[in-house]
Amino acid sequence: MATTLSDDHQLLIDAVRDYARAELISRDAEWDRTESSCCADLTQLYEMGLMALRVPESDGGLACPMLPYAHIIRELAYASPAVAVTVAVHSMVCEVIRMFADESVRDKILSSLAMGGHLSAFAISEANSGSDPAAARTRAEKVDGGWRLNGTKMWVTNGIAGRWFIVLARTSRREDERDLSMLLMDAEQDGVTRRAIHGKMGIRGSETAELSLEDVFVPDEHMLGRPGQGLNVALSALDGGRIGIAAQAVGIAEACLDAMVSYSREREQFKRPISKFEAIQWMIADSQTEIAAATLLFERAAELKESGQPFTSESAMAKLYASEMANRVAYRAVQVHGGYGFVNEFRVEQLYRDARVTTIYEGTSEIQRYVIAREVLRKFDEA
Numbered sequence: 001m002a003t004t005l006s007d008d009h010q011l012l013i014d015a016v017r018d019y020a021r022a023e024l025i026s027r028d029a030e031w032d033r034t035e036s037s038c039c040a041d042l043t044q045l046y047e048m049g050l051m052a053l054r055v056p057e058s059d060g061g062l063a064c065p066m067l068p069y070a071h072i073i074r075e076l077a078y079a080s081p082a083v084a085v086t087v088a089v090h091s092m093v094c095e096v097i098r099m100f101a102d103e104s105v106r107d108k109i110l111s112s113l114a115m116g117g118h119l120s121a122f123a124i125s126e127a128n129s130g131s132d133p134a135a136a137r138t139r140a141e142k143v144d145g146g147w148r149l150n151g152t153k154m155w156v157t158n159g160i161a162g163r164w165f166i167v168l169a170r171t172s173r174r175e176d177e178r179d180l181s182m183l184l185m186d187a188e189q190d191g192v193t194r195r196a197i198h199g200k201m202g203i204r205g206s207e208t209a210e211l212s213l214e215d216v217f218v219p220d221e222h223m224l225g226r227p228g229q230g231l232n233v234a235l236s237a238l239d240g241g242r243i244g245i246a247a248q249a250v251g252i253a254e255a256c257l258d259a260m261v262s263y264s265r266e267r268e269q270f271k272r273p274i275s276k277f278e279a280i281q282w283m284i285a286d287s288q289t290e291i292a293a294a295t296l297l298f299e300r301a302a303e304l305k306e307s308g309q310p311f312t313s314e315s316a317m318a319k320l321y322a323s324e325m326a327n328r329v330a331y332r333a334v335q336v337h338g339g340y341g342f343v344n345e346f347r348v349e350q351l352y353r354d355a356r357v358t359t360i361y362e363g364t365s366e367i368q369r370y371v372i373a374r375e376v377l378r379k380f381d382e383a
């Protein structure tokens with residue numbers, strides 16, 4: 001399978017890398033320190049087309065294939081894990097709209113998300129339904145010309161600045177998963193109340209919100225897919241989204257490794273740079289090896305998705321391995337810094353906290369293992 005990038009895509013990735021390393025690292029530290037949102041600062045990303053990566057050219061997007069897209073998320077995450085997840089969630093929602101929205105709605109909304117400065121969000125989780133999205137309680141009642149949404153959503157990334165939200169809701173009284181539908185909601189209307197969730201351990205520059213919906217109107221043509229298909233729409237979005245989170249985790253790990261290498265060459269103990277000690281070299285070697293393995297996993301999942309082949313298990317493996325790997329590498333990075341890694345004078349302190357969430361959102365590691373094992377067992381049964 002080809003995992004090579006075209007010259008144009010490589011140039012784009014290089015441009016993102018230069019921009020992110022020059023502009024985002026210090027801003028990310030400031031967002032973290034003040035717990036303020038990076039979403040107020042996305043103008044340059046819109047100008048560079050980075051909010052339109054997965055939008056077709058006909059709607060003003062870059063139509064970026066999955067492989068370079070994932071490398072762009074990786075480069076953003078190296079500099080700002082918060083910006084990376086903001087772009088990854090927005091891109092995932094753009095893709096859901098492209099795949100499932102009615103043509104009349106699709107073009108108008110995608111071009112506003114690509115070029116109009118509008119941000120999008122994904123509202124599946126609720127206080128009592130996280131790993132089990134089929135337990136969602138938010139309800140959409142049929143009314144003349146559309147649906148009326150009532151309920152509360154939790155943990156919505158881009159939930160404060162976002163304009164277009166995809167919302168998972170029950171549309172009948174069957175109370176099973178066939179009862180769930182996905183609706184595209186304009187969040188700028190009466191009945192939508194957003195509350196920022198503060199006190200997060202990491203990615204503090206990324207917005208996370210609780211969303212309360214009271215009689216919020218969604219027109220009929222904003223149903224994504226058919227009524228009752230909502231869980232399929234959500235799971236298909238997450239399959240692709242997990243490639244982005246795997247790439248985000250690799251970017252965080254690479255930033256940790258670079259910090260570890262540079263510090264270990266400067267820091268002297270026992271009259272030698274600590275990089276001369278075998279124990280430190282093993283941490284560097286293990287980190288480099290695991291980053292390479294995680295990169296191959298997300299590249300493989302991205303190529304399968306792009307070529308229209310099944311990739312559910314591959315994206316789960318990429319997300320599982322990369323996110324757990326990022327936590328191991330971040331742990332080592334702090335360890336190599338000794339006491340200095342424990343205070344925020346060095347970036348590894350923040351990266352250690354930022355890495356933590358990658359094993360949780362878009363499906364915990366336990367859920368990824370469940371997805372992978374289900375696939376292995378299915379193949380065994382079929383053999």
Ligand SMILES: Cc1cc2nc3c(=O)[nH]c(=O)nc-3n(C[C@H](O)[C@H](O)[C@H](O)COP(=O)(O)OP(=O)(O)OC[C@H]3O[C@@H](n4cnc5c(N)ncnc54)[C@H](O)[C@@H]3O)c2cc1C
Pocket residue numbers: 089122123124125127128129130131132154155156157158200208357360361362363364365366367370
């Ligand atoms: C910063 C942040 C941003 C987020 N952004 C979004 C977003 O944009 N949109 C959105 O919809 N959601 C979002 N989420 C929610 C996220 O996807 C959920 O937190 C996650 O799916 C886990 O759900 P939960 O927190 O309810 O944990 P629970 O589902 O309650 O899980 C608790 C523990 O039980 C384990 N567990 C649960 N079920 C099983 C099982 N069957 N087998 C084994 N172990 C199991 C879990 O792995 C976990 O360890 C975000 C979360 C965070 C923290």
